[in-house]
Amino acid sequence: MIVTPVQRRLLVVDPCDDCYELLPGLRAAGWEVDSCTLAAVGERSCDVGLLRLQPYHLERPEAVKELISRSGTEWIAVLTQEVLRLQNVGDFVCEWFFDFHTLPFDVSRVQVTLGRAFGMARLRGKGYTAVDEPEHELLGDSRPIRELRKLLSKLAPTESPVLIRGDSGTGKELVAKTLHRQSQRHAKPFVAINCGAIPEHLIQSELFGHEKGAFTGAHQRKIGRIEAANGGTLFLDEIGDLPMELQANLLRFLQEKQIERVGGSQPIPVDVRVLAATHVDLEAAVAKGTFREDLYYRLNVLQVVTAPLRERHGDVAMLANHFARFYSQETGRRPAASAKTPWWPWGTTLGRAMCVSWPTACAEAWCWPKGGKSKPLIWVCRVSRQFRRRWLHWKTINTAPNARRCAMCSTGTATT
Ligand SMILES: Nc1ncnc2c1ncn2[C@@H]1O[C@H](COP(=O)(O)OP(=O)(O)OP(=O)(O)O)[C@@H](O)[C@H]1O
Ligand SMILES: [Mg+2]
Numbered sequence: 349m350i351v352t353p354v355q356r357r358l359l360v361v362d363p364c365d366d367c368y369e370l371l372p373g374l375r376a377a378g379w380e381v382d383s384c385t386l387a388a389v390g391e392r393s394c395d396v397g398l399l400r401l402q403p404y405h406l407e408r409p410e411a412v413k414e415l416i417s418r419s420g421t422e423w424i425a426v427l428t429q430e431v432l433r434l435q436n437v438g439d440f441v442c443e444w445f446f447d448f449h450t451l452p453f454d455v456s457r458v459q460v461t462l463g464r465a466f467g468m469a470r471l472r473g474k475g476y477t478a479v480d481e482p483e484h485e486l487l488g489d490s491r492p493i494r495e496l497r498k499l500l501s502k503l504a505p506t507e508s509p510v511l512i513r514g515d516s517g518t519g520k521e522l523v524a525k526t527l528h529r530q531s532q533r534h535a536k537p538f539v540a541i542n543c544g545a546i547p548e549h550l551i552q553s554e555l556f557g558h559e560k561g562a563f564t565g566a567h568q569r570k571i572g573r574i575e576a577a578n579g580g581t582l583f584l585d586e587i588g589d590l591p592m593e594l595q596a597n598l599l600r601f602l603q604e605k606q607i608e609r610v611g612g613s614q615p616i617p618v619d620v621r622v623l624a625a626t627h628v629d630l631e632a633a634v635a636k637g638t639f640r641e642d643l644y645y646r647l648n649v650l651q652v653v654t655a656p657l658r659e660r661h662g663d664v665a666m667l668a669n670h671f672a673r674f675y676s677q678e679t680g681r682r683p684a685a686s687a688k689t690p691w692w693p694w695g696t697t698l699g700r701a702m703c704v705s706w707p708t709a710c711a712e713a714w715c716w717p718k719g720g721k722s723k724p725l726i727w728v729c730r731v732s733r734q735f736r737r738r739w740l741h742w743k744t745i746n747t748a749p750n751a752r753r754c755a756m757c758s759t760g761t762a763t764t
Pocket of ligand 1: 486487488493515516518520521522
């Protein structure tokens with residue numbers, strides 16, 4: 349089985365000689381290491397940070413706090429004997445750092461701490477999504493996709509909020525990533541939050557962050573998703589599911605461009621572009637009183653609608669090949685037969701229709717033998733479970749007209 353190693357980026361700030369000696373070992377352990385001074389951190393991003401604390405950092409701690417807040421990840425302090433003697437260093441490190449090390453380094457302990465910090469950052473979802481990978485490409489050559497690409501290239505450079513609408517599974521998140529990738533903000537974080545997937549009592553702190561001790565269980569300061577997206581793009585998925593109370597807070601942030609962490613009293617300026625997506629009818633929600641009208645207008649400055657697959661017939665083969673390749677790589681299996689294989693019925697109405705009606709009429713279609721051979725059936729058995737799950741996801745775009753068309757196909761009477 350092919351296991352793709354997870355890329356782990358470490359940024360070492362204000363390194364000392366002991367830090368430099370540590371770096372080759374960390375590189376050998378799979379860390380991609382970068383180092384710089386605190387003043388030069390600028391645009392750099394990382395999954396975990398290591399900062400050698402110096403007396404001047406503690407005299408003017410704002411720069412360190414700013415670095416840690418903005419990075420949106422976990423930091424480990426490196427403490428010299430000189431710094432350890434300073435007053436308040438303990439409180440400062442406990443409040444702002446994930447862990448600390450004293451010099452000289454215990455190399456194996458450093459590796460364990462870095463791994464834990466990396467895991468914690470991921471668990472908390474503090475790290476942001478990289479959007480440059482090929483799986484975030486909007487595939488397809490059908491007219492709706494070509495028009496969508498053209499529209500996105502026009503909207504991406506603007507700073508206005510975009511409301512992305514469309515059926516479930518039609519690529520709304522991919523559209524958001526494309527907008528970010530093509531924007532001026534592409535080098536900054538893309539932070540996504542699914543407003544419908546987070547319990548109501550946690551979403552305030554998830555979005556806005558909290559101060560240490562803000563509520564029972566708030567053992568550490570937490571940077572919210574909005575703040576973590578500073579300079580970049582915030583993608584609010586399933587915005588229609590945001591509770592009313594949070595809608596008011598979000599609106600305030602959109603108007604004032606600053607937030608307050610839960611339990612905090614300092615307004616924090618944040619510069620993000622907001623993209624939101626929904627598959628629900630927001631106008632109906634506004635009419636019903638479950639979605640604030642003022643927030644609706646704030647988010648709906650520009651609008652993009654994603655087309656369902658049933659309107660993008662030409663894309664089916666390309667997407668099928670893409671997912672077959674993707675999941676066979678993931679499972680370490682040989683890529684499944686391509687759309688060019690003679691028995692593959694993509695080019696036909698049946699092939700197109702089955703994509704929107706798996707697993708019912710499609711199940712028959714997959715097993716449809718050509719020339720009396722049962723090859724497609726064998727193929728079906730080899731399709732990975734994830735691949736099938738994906739098709740089930742796509743099934744959500746099935747509609748009555750398509751189902752009808754598919755039913756007709758299986759009797760061999762339909763054309764499109
Ligand atoms: N045009 C496309 N090119 C490549 N992959 C696509 C395309 N459209 C959708 N997908 C894939 O389909 C899956 C669903 O896409 P995505 O999550 O962006 O949809 P969504 O509209 O946000 O769905 P939901 O409403 O369920 O959240 C993803 O794996 C995505 O990569
Ligand atoms: Mg989505």
